[in-house]
Amino acid sequence: MLKKMMIKSPEMTSHLYNSLQALIESTSSELPIDVALAMDLAKKNEQEKSSAEYALKIIEENRVLAKKYIAPLCQDTGTISFYINHPKHFDRTNFEQIAIEAVMKATEKGVLRQNSVDSLSGLNSGNNIGLGHPGFYFEENQSDLLEIRLMLKGGGCENVGAQYSLPEISLEADRDLAGVKKVILHAVKSAQGRGCSPGILGVCIGGDRATGYAFSKKQLLRFLNDENPIEPLKKLEEEILVDANQLGIGAMGFGGKTTLLGVKIAALHRLPASYFVSVSYMCWAHRRQGMVLDSDMKIKKWIYK
């Protein structure tokens, strides 16, 4: 396994490059199956000829075209984040280099927009590569499993994410689950249609400011229909989904029955002095895809198809 995971041979390098190209193309142009089904249901639930139904129809037409032409689902192809779950002795450095080349190629082909600028000068790197971009998040497992997930998260939805430090006096939100619920719903209300609803929430209770945000974003990798194994969080997810969908914000803020497609909440340990609630908001264009690779770096299975 050690030898296999070193990604040294030209064949393995080429297979990995091709697999990553396929992953980027699929992620950018196609909704994951669970999100696609939730969007179909949202459209079905809206009143005929309503603004919400119209907005969801346009989105559906856009989805069909993007898939057909392997074109971006949205012009903002987002922050590029790779989540890699790998066996021991996996060659991270080599992987990053090959992934960077795959990203550059996808940008050249127009599958990804030139979407990364120097924060001080505003200069676009032109190829999506720069300090901190793409992001790589490695996690080692104890088996032979190699899973690579990719998330493309647009700026509009990233901008409406929020972090609360409880107690939040202005919202009468204490350090308990009732307080957590208040601030999460506050984030949804504040976003209104911005961030391109219907959205999906990834939430982390606890951690510090940095780990809380990172973990909240990671919740967006969960299937919409998975079941939270922690009973109070499962209940909270269900309640927030129901309450948010009664706010009447609807698709793109046009009113309607579906403001959120899903809510995924997790908790990290925290300091006794802190109680953060971090909310990552994902738009309807929830571009996440994943693949399981075999030892030759070829795609064995898709994760969200």
Ligand code: SF4
């Ligand atoms: S929030 Fe999402 S759908 Fe809206 S513009 Fe940004 S990436 Fe596109």
